[in-house]
Amino acid sequence: MDQLLWTIFFSPFISFVILFFIFKPFFGKMVRLSSFISIFAIGLSTLLSILILLDLSINQKVITFKPNEFLSVGNLNFGISLILDELTVVMLVVVTSISLLVQIFSIGYMSGDKGYIRYFAFLSLFTTAMLGLVLASNIIQLFIFWELVGLSSYLLIGFWHHKPSAVAAAKKAFIITRIGDFGLLLAILYLFVQKSEFASNSLNPIMIQDIIIAAKEGYLSDFVITIFALGIFTGAIGKSAQFPLHTWLPDAMEGPTPVSALIHAATMVAAGVFLVARFFPVFEASLIAMNTLIVVGGITALFAASIALAMNDIKKVLAYSTISQLGYMMLALGVGGLSAAIFHLFTHAFFKALLFLGAGSISHSTGTFDMNKMGGLRKIMPWTYITFIIGSLSLLGIFPLSGFWSKDEILSASWSSSGIIANIGFYLAFITVFITSFYMFRAIFLTFHGEFQGDISKGDLHESPKVMIIPLCILSVASIFIGFIVNPIISIAFIPSHWFSDFIGHTSGKAHVNIFTNWFVYGATLISFLAILLAYLIYISKNSLFIKVFDKFRFARQILINKYYFDYIYEEVIVKKIFLNGIAKGLNWFDTNIVDRVFGFIGWLSLNIGILLRQMQNGQLQTYGGILSLGIILIMIFFIFF
């Protein structure tokens, strides 16, 4: 088993090494072969991941492998090892399978690009980092891969580095996630401070398993647990683009679209959710941490969805939708629905990757992401249209698509959870369903219906090549069925009922809730259809009454287009006013007036002492001899009289 896991991890890594260090410098012409190597490597990983999932689902057990010693500082041993549990194996399957499909899609999407080999090399690097992250068994290893994931995200956002906007977006993504990473690092360091608590129970503070045991058994005080959990969550906020560190994700859409599908929709942004899920018992032990999850998740879900209403760039709509869905997952974790959150992560990975790849397919044909320059594409791109509709319906949570099952698990989990904050969380999530439906169908109507508005002639539009359509179809099938198949409400064939929930949730978190007995299952579907109807009236039939009402909300629209002025606040107020004019200026004053003065004084002092001492060094041997004699006489006096 150990070798199998290492193979999963190393296979994309070797592909990265081969592509980046051999193909890119020496065989720059063999682009097709390079993509095949990459796809073969990730295909191998996918296959093995699925095998391990099957194996683990039959004999449920958690395996931590014996660490290979790597670094030993004092009495702290840091070994590299892997962990295999239910969470890991689900993430393995998600990461590898989405990577595989995205890479296949990229053959078509990136064909003819100058950086083709570099692109595939970076995708492999990203997959490696992501696999390392989910397989890590100690927090230092986890942190290393956490940063590597951030690095490969940076490289891929700035992939078209000749575009200044892409470079700026890459920098922004890196710096903003770095703020979150700092919190994570502090949490890790804080655990080291608590080393003695661990040692007295013969646990190791860097092993994730030991941290979980310590949290479960109550070896740590509430305060320590809360601080640690909040630190971890700060990391998750940065990586999963939660409020208020969400601003980097929409900008990250500057990267190639398959990258957005893989990194900024399905896998990397879900790493934050994964991280919280990994340390879930720690969060469970602290009420404050759990409530923070609910508040941040709920606010993010509603707030990001509302911005998506006003975006005209189809990828930005999807980006805000992703932020909103990640908010859902955080909310689910906050109300104790570990399995609901991971289930949503699982289904979301498929349908959101599908939507992003669909957007990529559209722009492949129209050459733009601006929805005002699209329209009427449904006849020209039928496959893209159908798959996009499937992805959207799944995102909306329409019965019986994948999204329905996972979204209602989340709603159920928050409904059945007690406490005023959880109740608020439920209503935030419920309202978000309406908004989600509206913006998704607004996007669909603007893109695929009506008349074509673009600059290019209609004859240039075309359906994408097969190599792009096939991954879309596979993802559509997954978006329709996978939710029901992995987590059915009744046993079908060899799959027991609620398999996924039991698989993930048997260690901690709430068990599943029976799904069809709650009013909001029907309520959510109803408001979804209402929202679709509203979108239809405004964007297709252009009903004058609705448009008139809609225009009344112009001021709200202005706020939404400006994304609640968050970018403005961050750049103008925080960066320019506070950092540049406040802190930087203050530090500059301190530097010139205190630090420089101190050193200037030291310099002045030594200069003047030097001038004094220089008088002695006059180059005259006789002076030296005189001083020497004086010294001897002094020594003689000393010996004679004392």
Next chain:
Amino acid sequence: MDLNNFLVISAILFSIGLYGALTKKHLVVIFMCIELMFNAVNLALVGFSKYQNLTLVNLNGHIFVIFIIAVAAAEIALGLAIVMSIYKNRDTIFVTDIDSLKK
């Protein structure tokens, strides 16, 4: 006559030599002062040798002195040659003027 008389004379001679060596500018005078210090030391050595409390005749100090005289003679020959060449090159034998290392 006891040892102290020798040593006092020796110390006076040495001090005069040292003073001259440290204050005079003329190289030849400095050489002379150094010779004075040599001889002060020689005198002390001879005195020590003479007033040792030993029954046997001991010439250690005397031999030492003869060696020093020989070495000093050689050193003066060499030193005066250097003085000559300095004078030829620089037209001066005042030590205060010979300070090219300082510049």
